[in-house]
Amino acid sequence: GEQGKPVTVNKESLDKEERKKFDDGWQKNAYNQYISDMMSLHRSLPDVRDEECKSEEYRSELPDTSVVICFHNEAWTVLLRTVHSVLDRSPKHLIKEIILVDDFSDMDHLKSALxxxxxxxxxxxxxxxxxxxxxxxxxxxxxxxATADTVTFLDSHCECTKGWLEPLLDRIAANRSNVVCPVIDVIEDDSFKYQYGSAKATSIGGFDWNMQFSWHAIPEYERKRRSKDIAPLRSPTMAGGLFTIHREYFEHLGTYDPGMDIWGGENLELSFRVWMCGGTLEIIPCSHVGHIFRKRSPYKWRTGVNVVKKNSVRLAEVWMDEYKDYYYERFNHDLGEFGDVSARKELRKNLKCKSFDWFVKNVYPDLFVPGESICSGEIRNKAKPMCIDSPSDHHSYHKPVNMWPCHAQGGNQYWMMSKNNEIRRDDGCLDYSGGENVIIYPCHGQRGNQEWQYREDNTVFHVNTQKCAEVSVDGKKLMVRPCTGVDRQIWKWKRKAQKS
Structure with missing residues (x-):
C-alpha cells in the first residue's frame, strides 16, 4: 500500500485459517483489517496537495495542538497507523500531545499492549x-x-498527509474564532487505496430537513468571494469527525451538548452554534486527511432510543427557532423524550447568538426552505389508500418512484410542491421524461421534466407531457397517463395557506 496504492488479496487463494482471519477482520471492523495488517504502520502517501499549496507561507509562530482520537475496539494496525501519521507528518513542536480516548473497548490488544x-x-x-x-x-x-492552545479531533481510522497541520493552525492564529476542517479524503474500506481530488473539486457541508449532513459543490457566491482555489472555504456545516478549534474558544462556545447521546446531530449543532455565535467554519483545501469510510457501523448499542433523532430534536429546540417545524413535520411532530435543554438555551442567550433565520439567509442561502412550498405532506390516492413513496437521497437518483400503503409517519411519503412547481424532498425531485417510470433526480430548477401542477380538480399534472399522475390498477405503480379524471388520477395533498 505504499504511496497510497491499493492492496488486493484474492480471498479464494488463502488457506482455511487465513480465510477465517480475512472474514473476521471484515466482520469486526467493517473494513479489510487483513490488508491493513499487511501494510507498514508508516506507509508512505503521495503529496496530495495542489501545487500552489506547496509554496504557501504560514506564520512562523503557530499555536500548538492536542490531537484527540477516540476509539472503540479499533483494529491495532489501523489505530497505530493513525497515531504514526500524526507524529510522522506534523512539525514536532506543533504537536503538544496525542490523547487517545478508549471508549470502553473490550479487545485485549487495546489494554496493556497499547x-x-x-x-x-x-x-x-x-x-x-x-x-x-x-x-x-x-x-x-x-x-x-488537553492542554495545548488548540484541540484537533480526529477519528481512529485516519491517515494525515504531508502539510496537513500548518494550514489549519494558521487560520486559528489569524482569528481564534475560526473553526477549521481538513479536506477529508477517502481511504477505501476494501483495498486501503488513498483517493484524493483537487482544491477546485472540494465539497462543502450542508444539511437537509431530516437533519442529515450532506456534501455540496462550492456555490457560485463562494467561488466569487475567494481569490484562488486554495483559499479557505466557508462551509455552512461540518461532517464532524475531523476539525481543529482553539481550546479556550471551544470552552467559551460551550463544547458539546452533554445531553446528546452516542453520536449524530452533534456536528450540525456545533456548526450552527459556531456561525450563529460569531465564529466562522471553514474547510481548508491545503489540508488533507484520509479517512476510512465504512458502509456499516460495526458497533453494538444496547438501546431502544433513536439517538440521532433525540440529539437532532435537542439541537432543533435550542438553535432552529421557527425553522424547527420543517424538521418536525417529517415525523408528524412526534418529538419523543429529548431531555432538558434549558441550560443550552441559556448558553445561547449568554453568547448573544444570532437567529437561525440569519444563518439561513447569510450562511446557507441556497438551502431549499420548505416554508416557501405550496403543498406539503403525503400525496394520497383517492382510489386506493396508497401514497407516493420513495427515498430522495443521492443513492436513490434514477430509481423509479413507487406507491406504498399510506402510513402517516412522513418519512419517504413526505413531499413538498415548491414555488418552482417541483415535487421534491430536500434535493431530490420527481422527474418524468416520457418513459415507463417517474424517477427521483437531483432538482435542477429548470422546470422541464420536473415541472408539475397540483390542480383545482386534485390531479397532479405533468406540464411537459400534458399528462396526469395515475396509480396502476393494482395500486403498486406510479404512472403518467393521458388525463381522464378517473379516481386513480385524483390525489389528496395538503395545500398550504399562501402569504399574500
Whole structure:
C-alpha cells in the first residue's frame, strides 16, 4: 500500500485459517483489517496537495495542538497507523500531545499492549472511559485532558498527509474564532487505496430537513468571494469527525451538548452554534486527511432510543427557532423524550447568538426552505389508500418512484410542491421524461421534466407531457397517463395557506 496504492488479496487463494482471519477482520471492523495488517504502520502517501499549496507561507509562530482520537475496539494496525501519521507528518513542536480516548473497548490488544507501545512514543496519553460513553462524551473526556492552545479531533481510522497541520493552525492564529476542517479524503474500506481530488473539486457541508449532513459543490457566491482555489472555504456545516478549534474558544462556545447521546446531530449543532455565535467554519483545501469510510457501523448499542433523532430534536429546540417545524413535520411532530435543554438555551442567550433565520439567509442561502412550498405532506390516492413513496437521497437518483400503503409517519411519503412547481424532498425531485417510470433526480430548477401542477380538480399534472399522475390498477405503480379524471388520477395533498 505504499504511496497510497491499493492492496488486493484474492480471498479464494488463502488457506482455511487465513480465510477465517480475512472474514473476521471484515466482520469486526467493517473494513479489510487483513490488508491493513499487511501494510507498514508508516506507509508512505503521495503529496496530495495542489501545487500552489506547496509554496504557501504560514506564520512562523503557530499555536500548538492536542490531537484527540477516540476509539472503540479499533483494529491495532489501523489505530497505530493513525497515531504514526500524526507524529510522522506534523512539525514536532506543533504537536503538544496525542490523547487517545478508549471508549470502553473490550479487545485485549487495546489494554496493556497499547499502553506499552504508546509509552515508547512519548507524547501519547491514554484516557479510559469507565463505561461506554459514545463519541460525544468520549470527546469531552479527551478535551478535558488537553492542554495545548488548540484541540484537533480526529477519528481512529485516519491517515494525515504531508502539510496537513500548518494550514489549519494558521487560520486559528489569524482569528481564534475560526473553526477549521481538513479536506477529508477517502481511504477505501476494501483495498486501503488513498483517493484524493483537487482544491477546485472540494465539497462543502450542508444539511437537509431530516437533519442529515450532506456534501455540496462550492456555490457560485463562494467561488466569487475567494481569490484562488486554495483559499479557505466557508462551509455552512461540518461532517464532524475531523476539525481543529482553539481550546479556550471551544470552552467559551460551550463544547458539546452533554445531553446528546452516542453520536449524530452533534456536528450540525456545533456548526450552527459556531456561525450563529460569531465564529466562522471553514474547510481548508491545503489540508488533507484520509479517512476510512465504512458502509456499516460495526458497533453494538444496547438501546431502544433513536439517538440521532433525540440529539437532532435537542439541537432543533435550542438553535432552529421557527425553522424547527420543517424538521418536525417529517415525523408528524412526534418529538419523543429529548431531555432538558434549558441550560443550552441559556448558553445561547449568554453568547448573544444570532437567529437561525440569519444563518439561513447569510450562511446557507441556497438551502431549499420548505416554508416557501405550496403543498406539503403525503400525496394520497383517492382510489386506493396508497401514497407516493420513495427515498430522495443521492443513492436513490434514477430509481423509479413507487406507491406504498399510506402510513402517516412522513418519512419517504413526505413531499413538498415548491414555488418552482417541483415535487421534491430536500434535493431530490420527481422527474418524468416520457418513459415507463417517474424517477427521483437531483432538482435542477429548470422546470422541464420536473415541472408539475397540483390542480383545482386534485390531479397532479405533468406540464411537459400534458399528462396526469395515475396509480396502476393494482395500486403498486406510479404512472403518467393521458388525463381522464378517473379516481386513480385524483390525489389528496395538503395545500398550504399562501402569504399574500
Amino acid at each position: 499502553e506499552d507501545y504508546m509509552e515508547k512514543l512519548g507524547k501519547v496519553k491514554i484516557v479510559r472511559a469507565k463505561k461506554r460513553e459514545g463519541l460525544i462524551r468520549a470527546r469531552l473526556l479527551g478535551f478535558a485532558a
